[in-house]
Amino acid sequence: MTIIPEPDVVRTPAPTAGPRDHSRSRRWTFVDFAPLAALVVLTIGFAIANPRFRTLTNLHNILDTAAVLAVVTVGTTFVLFMGAIDLSMEGIIGTGVMVGAILVANTRNDNNLGLAGMLAILVVGVAFGTLNGVILTKIRIPSLMATLGVSAIGLGIGTMLFAGNPISVTDPILVGLARTRWLGFTAVTYVALGAVIAGWLIQKYTRVGRYAYAIGGAEDVLRLSGVHLSRYKIYVFALAGLFYGLGALLLLAQLGSGVVQAGSGLNFSSIAAAVVGGTLLSGGRGGVLQSTIGVLVLAVLGNGLVLVGVSSYVQNAVLGVAVVVAVAATTWPIRRKLGVVK
Amino acid sequence: MNAPDADVVLAADGLVKRYPGTVALDGMSVTVRRHEILGLVGENGAGKSTLLKSFVGLVRPDHGRLLVRGAPVALRGVQHANALGIAMVYQEQSLVPNLTVAENILLGSEGRSVRGGWYRWKPLFAAAQRHLDRLQIDVDAAARTDTLTFAQRQMVEIAKAMAIEERTQAEPVILLDEPTSVLEAQEVERLFEHVRHLRERASVVFVSHRLDEVLALSDRVHVLRGGRSVAEVNPQQADVAELHSLLVGHASPDSHYHLEQQDDAVPTQRRLVVSGLATTTRTAVSFSAAPGEVVALAGVEGSGREAVARGIFGDAARTVTLTLDGKTVALRNPRRASRHGIGFVPAERRTDGMIAPLSVAENMSLSHVREFCRGPFVDVRAERKAVRRWVDRLGIKTPGLSTPIGALSGGNQQKVTLARWLLSPDLRVLVLDHPTRGLDVGAKSEVYRLIRDLAAQGCTVILIADTLEEAIAMSHRVLVLKDGEIRAEIPAPADHKPAPVDIVRAMV
Numbered sequence: 121m122t123i124i125p126e127p128d129v130v131r132t133p134a135p136t137a138g139p140r141d142h143s144r145s146r147r148w149t150f151v152d153f154a155p156l157a158a159l160v161v162l163t164i165g166f167a168i169a170n171p172r173f174r175t176l177t178n179l180h181n182i183l184d185t186a187a188v189l190a191v192v193t194v195g196t197t198f199v200l201f202m203g204a205i206d207l208s209m210e211g212i213i214g215t216g217v218m219v220g221a222i223l224v225a226n227t228r229n230d231n232n233l234g235l236a237g238m239l240a241i242l243v244v245g246v247a248f249g250t251l252n253g254v255i256l257t258k259i260r261i262p263s264l265m266a267t268l269g270v271s272a273i274g275l276g277i278g279t280m281l282f283a284g285n286p287i288s289v290t291d292p293i294l295v296g297l298a299r300t301r302w303l304g305f306t307a308v309t310y311v312a313l314g315a316v317i318a319g320w321l322i323q324k325y326t327r328v329g330r331y332a333y334a335i336g337g338a339e340d341v342l343r344l345s346g347v348h349l350s351r352y353k354i355y356v357f358a359l360a361g362l363f364y365g366l367g368a369l370l371l372l373a374q375l376g377s378g379v380v381q382a383g384s385g386l387n388f389s390s391i392a393a394a395v396v397g398g399t400l401l402s403g404g405r406g407g408v409l410q411s412t413i414g415v416l417v418l419a420v421l422g423n424g425l426v427l428v429g430v431s432s433y434v435q436n437a438v439l440g441v442a443v444v445v446a447v448a449a450t451t452w453p454i455r456r457k458l459g460v461v462k
Numbered sequence: 463m464n465a466p467d468a469d470v471v472l473a474a475d476g477l478v479k480r481y482p483g484t485v486a487l488d489g490m491s492v493t494v495r496r497h498e499i500l501g502l503v504g505e506n507g508a509g510k511s512t513l514l515k516s517f518v519g520l521v522r523p524d525h526g527r528l529l530v531r532g533a534p535v536a537l538r539g540v541q542h543a544n545a546l547g548i549a550m551v552y553q554e555q556s557l558v559p560n561l562t563v564a565e566n567i568l569l570g571s572e573g574r575s576v577r578g579g580w581y582r583w584k585p586l587f588a589a590a591q592r593h594l595d596r597l598q599i600d601v602d603a604a605a606r607t608d609t610l611t612f613a614q615r616q617m618v619e620i621a622k623a624m625a626i627e628e629r630t631q632a633e634p635v636i637l638l639d640e641p642t643s644v645l646e647a648q649e650v651e652r653l654f655e656h657v658r659h660l661r662e663r664a665s666v667v668f669v670s671h672r673l674d675e676v677l678a679l680s681d682r683v684h685v686l687r688g689g690r691s692v693a694e695v696n697p698q699q700a701d702v703a704e705l706h707s708l709l710v711g712h713a714s715p716d717s718h719y720h721l722e723q724q725d726d727a728v729p730t731q732r733r734l735v736v737s738g739l740a741t742t743t744r745t746a747v748s749f750s751a752a753p754g755e756v757v758a759l760a761g762v763e764g765s766g767r768e769a770v771a772r773g774i775f776g777d778a779a780r781t782v783t784l785t786l787d788g789k790t791v792a793l794r795n796p797r798r799a800s801r802h803g804i805g806f807v808p809a810e811r812r813t814d815g816m817i818a819p820l821s822v823a824e825n826m827s828l829s830h831v832r833e834f835c836r837g838p839f840v841d842v843r844a845e846r847k848a849v850r851r852w853v854d855r856l857g858i859k860t861p862g863l864s865t866p867i868g869a870l871s872g873g874n875q876q877k878v879t880l881a882r883w884l885l886s887p888d889l890r891v892l893v894l895d896h897p898t899r900g901l902d903v904g905a906k907s908e909v910y911r912l913i914r915d916l917a918a919q920g921c922t923v924i925l926i927a928d929t930l931e932e933a934i935a936m937s938h939r940v941l942v943l944k945d946g947e948i949r950a951e952i953p954a955p956a957d958h959k960p961a962p963v964d965i966v967r968a969m970v
Contacts (some may be wrong), residue, residue, distance in 0.1 A: 327572075327579045330565060337560040344556060345570035346541035404560045 154449055155397045155413045159420060166424030173427050180304045186419035187312035188370050189389055190412055194319035195249075195363030196390040197411040198356050201332040203339075203403025204256070204263035206357070209364050209390060211274025212248040213383030216241045216368030218281035221378025224291035234291060241372070242365040248274055249361015253354030271387070278380040287378040297373035308370045315366055319408040322359070332356045336403020392439065393418050396446040418442070469495045470532065471665050472517065472548065472635050477526035479512055479689075486512040487523060488689030494635060499657060499666045501680030501697070503673060505709055505929065508686040510669050514637050517667070518543040518550045531632065547630040549623035550637040557615055557622070559608035564590030566607055567622045571629060593621045597656060613649035616641055620656060624664065634664045642670055643764045654679050671762040673702045673709075673970050685709055706966045718907035719935035723914040724956035728755045728938055733922045734891050735785035739773045741766030745946030751891075751939075756913065756923040758937035758954070760930060760965055766946035767926050768809075771893045774924060775799045775806035786890060800829055803890035805883030807897050809926070811872070815879045818868030822860050823849040825867045826878050830885045852881040856912065873905025880912055892916060893924045898932065910936060930962045942968040 167174040192209055199206040222229065223237030231237070248270055255266040289295060297307045323329040331352045334342055343349055364383075371382045397414025399406025421442060425435050472494040479487040487509050494500050504510045515521040516528065519537030527534045530546050537543050543550075557566045567590040568575065575586035583604075590603035599617040601610065610618065623636050638657070642650045657666055657679060670676050676683055677697045685693040685708045693708045729752050737748040747770055751757045759767040773782050776793030783792050786802055793799045796806065808814035816825050826849045827834060834845040849863055856877045860870055867875055876897065883889055894913070898906040913936060917923055927933035933940055934954050942950040942965055950968035952960050 325581045325583075327576055327581065330561065330581065334558045334561050334565070334569075337558040338556070341556045341558050342569065344540050344552075346539075346544070347570045 152398065155410060155417060155446070158396075158446075159413055159417050162417065162420045162424060166420065166427065170424070170427045173424055176304060178423065178427075180301075180306075180309075182416075182419050182423045183309045184306050185423070186415050187306075187308045188367050188374070189386065189393060189419070190312045190415045191315045191363055191370060192367040192383075192386050193390040193393045193411045193415050194315055194408050195360035195367075197319070197394050197399055197406065197408050198323070198329070198332050199263070199360050200336075200391070200394050200399050200401060200406065201403055202335040202353065202356060203401070204353070204356075205391070205401070206252065206263065206267045206360055207387045207391075208248060208252055208267035208271040208274065208361075209367070209386045210381075210383040211271030211276075211278070212245055212361060212364040213274075213368040213371060213386065214278030214380045215248065215274040215281070216244045216365050217372045217375075217382045218278045218287075218378045218380060219244050220294075220369060220372045221287045221289050222281060224289055224294055226290060226378070227288040228285065232291070234293065237291070238294060238369055241369045242362055245361040245363070245365020245368065246358050247361070249358040249364065250354060252361065253350075253357030256357065257350035257353050275380060282378065282380045289372060289376060289378065294369075294373050295376055297370065298376070308373060311366070311370060315363065316408060316412050319363070323408050328352060328355045328359060333404065336400075336405070338404075389418060389439075392443040395443060398446075401447070414446075471496055471530070471633070472667075473529040474513060474516070475527040475529060477513070477516060477523040477528070479516065479521060479523045485689050486521075487516070487526075490526070490686070490690050492684050492691050494665050494667055495682075496633065496665055497661050498681040499661055499668055499679055501676035501683035502667060502669045502686060503671075503676050503683060503705060503709060504686030508709075509689040510686055511639065512689075513686070514550060514639055514667070514669065517635075517637055518548055544626045545630065547626060547632045547634040548637070549626045549634060550639060551616070551619045551623050551641055552639055557607045557618060559606075561607055562587075562603065563594075563601055563605050563607055563610070563618050564603040566618060567593055567603070567625050569622070571625070590621075593625050594618075597621055597624060597659070599656070613645050613652070616645065616649075616653060617656065620660070624660070627663070635667065636660060636664050637667045637669075639669050640671065640763075641668075642672060642675055650675065671764065673705045677702065677705065702970050703963065703967065706970060707963060718910060719932075720907075720911050720914050721935065721956050723911070723918065724756075724938070725754060725918060726955050726957070728752045732785075733787060734774070734924075736770070736774065737785070739770060739782060739784075740778070740780065741769040741773075741943075741946035747941075747943070747946070747948050749941055749948060749951070751922045751924065753890075753920040753922055754917045755939065756917050756925055756937045758925045758927055758933035758940045759943060760927070760933050760940050761943035761969055765943040765969070767943050768895065769946070770943070771806070771895050771924060771926055774891065774893050775804055777806070800886075803886060803888040805829070805886060805889055805892045807876075807879050807883070807892070807894045809896040809899060811875060811879060811899070816867050816875055819866050821864045822853070822858070822867050822870070822878055823863040826852065826881050827885060829882050830887075833885065833887065848885060849881075852884055856881055857908070871905070873901045873908065876901060876905065876909060877912070880909070884916075889916075889921050891922045891924065895926045896928050897925070898928050930965060934959050934962065934965070940965055944969060 172178060196206055220237055220241040223231050223233045223240050225232040252267050252270050255261050255270065256263050297311065300307045331342065331347065335349070335352065339349065368383065372378065375382055393414035394406065394411040395401060395414065396417050397406065397410040397412065399411055418439065421439065422435060425438060430438070470493045474490050474492045477487045477490040490509055490513055492513065502510050512521055516523050519539045519542050528537065535546065564587045568586065572586060575582050575589055587603045594601055594603055597620065599621055601614050601618055607615065607618070620636065624634060627634050641653060645653060657668065660666055668676065668679055677700065680697050683695040683697055684691045685695060685705065687709065695705060731752060732750045733753040735750040738746045740746045745766065759770055761767045772778060774784065776782055776796050776799035781792050781794045783790060791802050812818065823846055827845050831840060834841050834848065846863055853860065853863065858874050858877045860874060867878055883892055898909050901909065913923055925933065925936055927936060937954050940952045940954050941948050942952065952965055954960055
């Protein structure tokens with residue numbers, strides 16, 4: 121029998137006197153700044169490539185187009201925090217836009233609810249968002265499927281309200297949102313800015329925001345700490361719905377008429393924007409401000425590509441590549457740990 | 463021993479908990495007194511973690527009583543246990559990494575620092591810092607948890623557990639489940655200081671695989687075996703060896719190991735040469751094994767034996783380089799290992815070893831389905847023929863080859879996962895991680911026979927056994943690991959099996 125002699129100490133002491141850092145410390149890394157860097161590089165690149173890009177009017181354009189996406193993406197970000205996904209924006213916006221168009225002063229009926237009508241759009245958003253959360257937590261259907269279903273429901277209801285005829289809205293306040301300009305920016309852009317700030321405050325200072333973040337970090341720990349998980353999941357989806365509702369309101373203002381397909385493409389763009397901004401699809405990382413950077417990256421990309429003469433067909437492909445690259449870049453350092461990716 | 467009952471803050475009285483196929487608690491009786499540190503020791507499956515889980519309401523015992531300060535209670539869950547002043551520091555660290563320390567400490571019971579859903583960060587940080595300061599833990603409550611070291615996180619976990627003090631009238635009972643497994647020696651010392659400090663205000667239950675630590679820290683030690691407490695030990699009067707002999711018990715050598723089949727003449731050639739296989743970032747092991755040899759890896763949890771087993775199968779963070787029959791092979795992933803004729807049966811059969819909804823046939827052919835493929839198509843008939851052969855030869859009891867494997871008994875499931883590698887046209891090394899875990903005696907015996915047959919056919923078997931006894935009985939050689947290194951190499955020929963105590967000495 122050969123027993124290898126055991127050293128006197130039970131365990132090798134740490135070589136340094138101070139506490140050794142085993143943890144993968146979460147410090148600021150390049151990846152955290154990459155979205156901002158991408159935004160700067162793209163902006164400079166397009167500014168050099170095309171003089172029309174670097175005009176003040178174009179800045180107004182970019183921000184006005186980014187506004188709705190920014191609002192919707194704030195909502196999406198909270199869902200992504202949890203490691204869940206939300207694909208219901210198009211449907212929620214579809215119903216929201218139609219409900220708004222019918223309730224405010226319009227060309228179809230005699231309704232003239234004004235602000236109450238606009239508030240109804242937000243209520244529609246919250247209601248659908250809550251529905252998402254309830255389906256997820258009570259019927260236990262994964263968020264991917266639950267929200268896709270809710271989106272279809274929303275589009276269906278919207279189409280019913282649409283009834284084959286577009287409705288123009290004439291409510292002065294609503295239409296004014298997209299026409300009134302201060303310092304060259306429309307009111308829509310300011311509302312979006314307010315929404316982003318509100319989102320950031322919710323993320324930082326409310327229990328819903330913090331718990332959404334924590335659910336993505338370690339859901340089991342919260343459960344073992346006695347946190348009412350399903351309640352907070354429903355709150356988060358309802359909150360997201362509120363932002364989609366606001367997005368619907370702004371879209372209605374911009375379009376001036378009720379169109380069911382108003383939110384078309386937002387499912388992809390908002391998730392793409394959040395991801396490009398550095399929000400991890402598996403949850404627990406990112407933030408409202410990061411997502412907003414992502415929105416700006418996509419907006420600059422879209423605007424710049426048009427100005428340098430890339431056709432809108434190719435643009436979508438470029439957008440797709442940008443998203444894949446962004447996801448790869450954010451998950452590259454931890455790709456070994458991600459294990460099976462489904 | 464005859465302490466007045468008033469001193470008992472927490473007691474398990476004849477707890478019984480059965481799971482399908484196993485008995486986790488079998489009349490477990492343990493008492494925790496005021497202001498004491500109670501050590502719990504036991505091998506895997508002795509019932510330690512089930513006992514702890516029933517103390518915090520995660521497991522509901524089938525029979526028996528749980529008494530909290532003399533009153534019988536049926537715990538409804540963690541919250542209920544917390545309300546009664548019982549909190550657990552979990553083995554796998556249970557902090558939310560992307561939150562601040564303060565949020566973690568007060569998670570779910572933020573009290574007045576969150577008003578109407580809005581966080582008031584200053585009071586929150588102050589409240590958490592108060593908890594930390596009281597335990598003299600040098601951590602900033604505002605720090606993000608994932609910037610802390612493991613040792614610091616462990617302290618934060620204790621602070622989190624102790625935070626229930628404010629919510630209950632009584633002094634808390636803190637359960638520490640393997641708190642030292644990831645700590646360095648000096649960090650362990652610091653943790654112990656904290657725990658001793660804690661004793662003035664709380665009772666502590668301390669569970670560890672490290673017997674020396676248990677003896678050093680505890681006021682009293684319960685030795686658990688087979689789901690019950692078999693001895694109560696005074697640490698002042700016991701040493702590690704004594705504790706361990708109590709731990710292992712006096713199991714009689716069983717005939718079901720098929721010792722008569724153990725081939726003593728192990729060839730001198732080397733089938734597998736492992737050199738410098740990393741077990742942790744700082745440690746590595748080297749050894750070799752002959753064709754037909756069964757090498758058992760012994761060691762406590764965290765000794766690195768799992769890392770060795772998975773490493774040989776190429777399931778490691780880095781590419782593993784081995785010498786196989788004189789040829790150097792680089793195993794970047796398990797697929798490579800499988801191509802080279804290395805097989806692996808993981809410990810967690812239900813999650814890692816099989817795909818429950820798939821059929822017996824699909825599960826068995828999983829790794830070698832290429833053998834039955836014609837172009838892109840699976841030749842189902844050839845597959846079934848091969849599977850049928852092994853089902854017959856191993857006597858796998860299944861209603862049919864298309865039956866989902868989840869419907870089979872544990873023993874038959876395990877035979878299917880083993881047969882997966884027998885389908886290999888060129889199986890050279892089979893790594894078995896707890897191949898008999900959760901099986902009844904009869905099924906165990908059949909798995910042992912299969913291992914003997916494989917060895918007789920010249921396959922090298924690397925075995926992590928369920929018990930020390932199994933390791934000794936089944937192997938030609940026992941490698942004893944500790945702290946990621948091989949501490950002893952003990953031959954175990956059929957006619958001269960080593961005594962468990964010799965191996966234990968190197969293990970602890």
